Amino acid sequence: MLLQSKWITYKTGEYKDLNAKYGNPSPYFRKSFTCAQKPVKATLQMSALGVYMAYINGATVAEDYLSPGWVDYAKKLPLVTYDVTELLNTKNAIGIVLGDGWAVGHLGSKYTFKRNNYSDRIEVTASLTMEYADGTVETLSTDSTWKASTGEILRSDLYMGEYVDHRLSPGDFSAYDYDDTGWDAAEEVVFKFSRNLYLEAVQIPPIRVMHRLEGRLIAEDGTHYLYDFGQNMAGVVRFSVKGTRGTVVTVRHGELLVDGKLYTENLRQAEATDTYILSGEGTESFRPLFTYHGYRYAEVTVEGEAELSDVLTEVMYTDLPVAGEFRCSDAIVNRVYENALWGQRSNFMSVPTDCPQRDERLGWTADTQIFSQSAMYNMDCNAFYRKYLADIRDTQLGNGVIPCVAPMPHVGSFAYTGREAAAGWSEAPAVIAYCHYQMYGDKTVLRDTLPMIRRLLEYYAKESPDGIRTGEGAYGDWLSLGTPTDHALVSTAYYAYAARLAAEFCHVLGYGEEQTEFEALFAFVKTAFRKCFWSEEGRLTSDTQSAYLLSYQFGLLTKEETKSNLLRTLAEATNKLTTGFLGVKYLLPTLCELGECDLAYALITNREYPGWGYSVMNGATTIWEHWDSYTVENGIRGGMNSFNHYSLGSCTEWMYAYCLGIRPDPSDPGFRTKMLMRPYFDRTQRITFACGYYTIPAGRVSVEWERKPDGCYLYHADVPACIEVDFSFEGMKILSKIAKDGHYTYLLREEQ
Helix, strand or coil: CCCCCCEEEEECCCCCCCCCCCCCEEEEEEEECCCCCCCCEEEEEEECEHHHHEEEEEECCCEEEEEECCCCCCCEEEEEECCHHHHCEEEEEEEEEEHHHHHCCCCECCCCCCCCCCCCCEEEEEEEEECCCCCEEEECCCCCEEEEECCCEEEEEEEEEEEEHHCCCHHHHCCCCCCCCCCCEEEEEEECCCCCCCCCEECCEEEEEEEEEECEEEEEEEEEEEEEEEEEEEEEEEEEEEEECCEEEEEEEECCCEEEEEHHHHHHCCEEEEEECCCCCCEEEECCCCCCCEEEEEEEECCCCCCEEEEEEEEEECCCCCCCCECCCCCCHHHHHHHHHHHHHEEEEEEECCCCCCCCCCEEEEHHHHHHHHHHHHHHCHHHHHHHHHHHHHHCCCCCCCCECCCCCCCHHHHCCCCCCCCCCCHHHHHHHHHHHHCCCCHHHHHHHHHHHHHHHHHHHHCCCCCCCCCCCCCCCCCCCCCCCHHHHHHHHHHHHHHHHHHHHHHCCCCCCHHHHEEEEEEHHHHHHHHHHHHHHHHCCCHHHHHHHHHCCCCCCHHHHHHHHHHHHHHHCCCCCCCCHHHHHHHHHHHHCCCHHHHHHHHCCCCCCCCHHHHHCCCCCCCCCCCCEECCCCEEECCCCCCHHHHHHHHHHHHHHHHCCCCEECCCCCCCCEEEEECCCCCCCCEEEEEEEEEECCEEEEEEEEEEECCCCEEEECCCCEEEECCCCCCCEEEEEEEEEEEEEEEEECCC
């Protein structure tokens, strides 16, 4: 869409290069205007290099934060549209304040933490279109007639935090009669990515405040106040305060306490600190606009005289409808589910990030693809993953390589590294798109993704003409335990899987000739894989749990070849998992498919190291980066250590699809007219009851099952009556069945 408005900026400080620790004060813009009559419809369209908050006549335009969101701004810019009809009168004013955001503020990770990834200045463009009852249309757009100034936000950064001096508050600068005689003229600028004439309409819901958690004061000494919000999450601390002018209130954030003190070492270079200076005028309220933090605890320090009240956390994430829910008889498993859900909430910030707290917060593609189907069961992620797949398309290099993060930061070492093909990372768009198609049934996602995968496979064919990828530059089965899985095996397996998915895309889209080519490529790589990695002893040369899981799920080993080896490697680890996060996604589903669902239930309910329950026993309220990120016995694990990383939470998919049995039907994806029910029950009685639901286009699918005292299982499902359901109960004999108007009840007994 072509937007006619000018881009404007305002210099609020000296130039800050990419190594600067802090940015400049936020620019404020305003424009007063009159209307001959009240518009019958008014639409505001905006975009920015940076992030914004907009106001009309003293009211916020919308309750969104960090808009317009994060993309590769050199490739496109999101254009956000607001209906502001109810905010306009005959006399009006519009105000905009900007923050550094992703475009100007810090991005990166431990060795790449730099500013100015896309721009070294904040810019904004806006156009207000007003339609009147007589059919006339009037447009007000940003240009040099707008006024500009600084205000109370002296710096803002997603990682470092926000610094606000309320003594410098501009007041209600979006009021019509506001005195702006001391303000300067805004500066019109040529948009730095001038070849981008068109802005794209945003297809993703905005970031909003989704929950509010009250802080519990757990320690104080008259100067320092330590609050526990009871849940690790992402958001900001908001509070009311009354005190003397010039009093400084500082808020530091952390995920853990050590000896009663806030622990911040794992934040690395991210300061995660917000500062507020009181004006001294009555009761004041502080809520940072242009940052967010990952934390459970906050330490508030008061330098001066002030009294705090109403201290709470505003939890922020991309506003997506709730799609499903899971519960069972095991409280620890329920907490695992909740932990994965909170990890999703914490990391859905315009893009699916890996963590919300430290100097990283990047859209790592493997973390995303591993968790994508779990995420789709929890929330309606249709638009969210469409947008992210577009982000990945924007990162693809000319040689076909798909980098490991999207959007890709443009400065620091990420501008030069992270650009090798990495197994599980580079193939992520194929996996995400396939999951998306299964859950939502829209072929256009496959159509839009296929060219990207085609180019990647062309690169692999040139790089590895014998069908075997070396695995150089790859991360492998990241964070695995014990003997690592051979990177070459993982890379070759994902090469085959990408070809297999590309063939499936072509089948769905009706591209018969290409389907045949990709099927031949899959067969070629499979043959090469088995020749290279399958030994005469009937084992993989890299004899690990993940090697068998990936090989089986990607169609490279048979069920018989997989079962004995997977069970052996599990037994050698005393039936504990040793997978990294690439393999762990497939562990529980594969065990069920191999007829070993009892072992799957043993693993999901395990309280010992390593496993999901172990972190819960050690106090986790989100999924951790490591199984032992913290233990009561040994304390905090050193080195890279996030307490909010959802990738190991991919077991959520199993809870919905295998424990409850709710699945899409491959013959009619998207739950439009058909679906499958394929539950696996816990015959060991570790879990004796499970229930939940998933929302499909026609309504809610609800499931509940329980083991009865006589050893039978009662399985009940409520499904919209228009949906055809295919039931199957592996290892169970049906004793009775009642089916009427979408209500199904089965009584089952284990087959002898």
